Amino acid sequence: MVENEVLKVPRHVGIIMDGNRRWAKKRLLPGAAGHSAGMKRMISLAERAMQAGVRYLTVYALSTENLLRPQDELDKMFALIKKNFDPNVEKLVARGAAVKVVGNLSLLPDDVREVIEQSLKKSPDKADFTFIMALGYGARNEIVQAANLAVKNRQEVDEESFSSLLYTRGIPDPDFIIRTGGELRLSNFLLWQAAYAELYFTDVLFPDFTNAKFDKALANFSARARRFGKV
Numbered sequence: 001m002v003e004n005e006v007l008k009v010p011r012h013v014g015i016i017m018d019g020n021r022r023w024a025k026k027r028l029l030p031g032a033a034g035h036s037a038g039m040k041r042m043i044s045l046a047e048r049a050m051q052a053g054v055r056y057l058t059v060y061a062l063s064t065e066n067l068l069r070p071q072d073e074l075d076k077m078f079a080l081i082k083k084n085f086d087p088n089v090e091k092l093v094a095r096g097a098a099v100k101v102v103g104n105l106s107l108l109p110d111d112v113r114e115v116i117e118q119s120l121k122k123s124p125d126k127a128d129f130t131f132i133m134a135l136g137y138g139a140r141n142e143i144v145q146a147a148n149l150a151v152k153n154r155q156e157v158d159e160e161s162f163s164s165l166l167y168t169r170g171i172p173d174p175d176f177i178i179r180t181g182g183e184l185r186l187s188n189f190l191l192w193q194a195a196y197a198e199l200y201f202t203d204v205l206f207p208d209f210t211n212a213k214f215d216k217a218l219a220n221f222s223a224r225a226r227r228f229g230k231v
Contacts (some may be wrong), residue, residue: 058190
């Protein structure tokens with residue numbers, strides 16, 4: 001990868017981590033093995049993003065649509081969160097990161113939510129790098145909740161004040177969104193916040209999205225001219 005001072009490093013990167021189950025299926029492994037491999041890759045990418053000079057990394061870890069999957073698959077995913085969430089928070093915090101979660105945690109089982117909430121208490125409020133997990137997250141749901149809150153508060157909003165009602169308040173909008181796994185859509189991820197994000201799609205399944213492939217994506221972003229609708 002070219003040295004950071006040569007690259008235009010995005011301040012905030014979002015990753016739609018697609019392909020864990022397909023990765024496992026190709027290897028004749030259970031779906032849970034794909035989710036486990038994806039979680040390990042996620043933490044490694046967070047560490048690489050920190051090294052590259054990214055300030056915020058948001059990963060789409062569990063969508064509202066994912067929560068409609070069969071209960072046995074959900075149980076395995078929840079078990080993975082309960083086992084790994086706290087150690088991963090401690091690992092990232094030890095490296096100087098802050099960790100946050102965005103989404104509707106009330107959609108998760110009580111024991112899973114408690115693990116998440118207790119673990120987040122170990123994170124500083126601010127750091128040079130912030131790792132954000134979207135859990136129980138759906139952008140349409142987020143926007144509807146924000147609109148209802150504005151109505152409840154009898155608040156007339158503009159773009160800035162509306163943004164302050166979203167889960168991501170206080171977090172800058174993503175500059176760059178990466179989707180692995182070959183699909184060409186945002187799938188209800190940061191729809192409001194992604195208005196001017198640069199998009200990058202790759203066929204690589206998420207567990208195979210190595211640090212080198214992440215560096216390649218950052219180099220692609222660096223070569224783009226962002227005009228925000230201007231000439």
